[in-house]
Amino acid sequence: MIVIDYHDKRPIYEQIIDRFQLLILNGALEPDSQLPSVRALAVDLSINANTIQRAYSELERRGLIYSIKGRGNFVSAQKDVVKEQQDKLLEELRQQLVICKESGIEFIKVLDCVRETFQEVNL
Amino acid sequence: MIVIDYHDKRPIYEQIIDRFQLLILNGALEPDSQLPSVRALAVDLSINANTIQRAYSELERRGLIYSIKGRGNFVSAQKDVVKEQQDKLLEELRQQLVICKESGIEFIKVLDCVRETFQEVNL
DNA sequence: TAAGTGTACTAATACAATTAATACACTTAA
DNA sequence: TTAAGTGTATTAATTGTATTAGTACACTTA
Numbered sequence: 316m317i318v319i320d321y322h323d324k325r326p327i328y329e330q331i332i333d334r335f336q337l338l339i340l341n342g343a344l345e346p347d348s349q350l351p352s353v354r355a356l357a358v359d360l361s362i363n364a365n366t367i368q369r370a371y372s373e374l375e376r377r378g379l380i381y382s383i384k385g386r387g388n389f390v391s392a393q394k395d396v397v398k399e400q401q402d403k404l405l406e407e408l409r410q411q412l413v414i415c416k417e418s419g420i421e422f423i424k425v426l427d428c429v430r431e432t433f434q435e436v437n438l
Numbered sequence: 439m440i441v442i443d444y445h446d447k448r449p450i451y452e453q454i455i456d457r458f459q460l461l462i463l464n465g466a467l468e469p470d471s472q473l474p475s476v477r478a479l480a481v482d483l484s485i486n487a488n489t490i491q492r493a494y495s496e497l498e499r500r501g502l503i504y505s506i507k508g509r510g511n512f513v514s515a516q517k518d519v520v521k522e523q524q525d526k527l528l529e530e531l532r533q534q535l536v537i538c539k540e541s542g543i544e545f546i547k548v549l550d551c552v553r554e555t556f557q558e559v560n561l
Numbered sequence: 562t563a564a565g566t567g568t569a570c571t572a573a574t575a576c577a578a579t580t581a582a583t584a585c586a587c588t589t590a591a
Numbered sequence: 592t593t594a595a596g597t598g599t600a601t602t603a604a605t606t607g608t609a610t611t612a613g614t615a616c617a618c619t620t621a
Contacts, residue, residue, distance in 0.1 A: 385567065
């Protein structure tokens with residue numbers, strides 16, 4: 316479910332955050348379903364439990380999960396938080412688009428890139 | 439010409455790299471034109487000259503500038519390096535697009551984002 | 562009650578970013 | 592020739608962040 320890429324320069328907790336966020340946003344993890352415990356996942360990934368805890372804290376801060384002491388962490392059931400995080404991703408995309416535009420990359424090239432990624436031909 | 443954003447989490451040398459790369463890619467800095475000296479820019483930005491040096495070294499490694507001992511740093515005159523760096527930016531865009539797609543963001547929303555950024559209506 | 566859970570805290574280590582101070586080689590203009 | 596300005600290289604020190612490690616406490620469930 317979760318894989319750490321040690322060639323990735325980003326911190327481990329950030330990789331975990333992004334991975335879980337992805338699984339929640341696309342619906343792979345259903346609302347109210349339980350996440351692995353901080354200790355269990357720590358053992359599974361051979362890392363420290365504090366690192367998992369840090370990732371879970373951030374996910375909770377974003378409203379993507381909620382935690383119950385003594386029971387565990389669970390996927391949030393609120394739909395608006397999903398939309399909110401998707402909007403943040405779109406904002407990051409927008410920033411990258413601005414960089415591309417300001418770097419003199421032609422509009423058609425960007426459009427091709429989008430088409431290829433989404434494999435949409437009916438445009 | 440160059441501005442440092444201390445609210446930006448990225449290292450200073452990286453901000454300088456990106457800023458100069460942008461100016462070179464979009465043609466604001468013409469081939470063979472001279473860049474500020476490492477010392478002069480350091481004083482101007484109130485940072486250490488080594489930080490400028492580090493940024494210039496990376497820009498030279500990318501082939502975007504060339505340096506002459508005792509004279510200064512100059513914008514590269516080779517067109518293919520511009521294309522090469524633009525392709526790298528497109529690859530970063532592609533990765534962000536994949537994240538958006540895998541996060542369940544609809545194709546039309548991404549397309550709207552592209553349209554708005556490039557302000558193209560004839561689609 | 563025991564085991565499993567989240568949470569909080571501190572200490573220690575490792576690494577990266579940055580500053581600082583030099584020193585050296587080269588170019589240009591007075 | 593000399594002085595000023597340029598790039599380059601090196602080392603040391605400081606700072607901040609990521610991560611590990613260990614511990615303790617509160618809560619839930621069987």
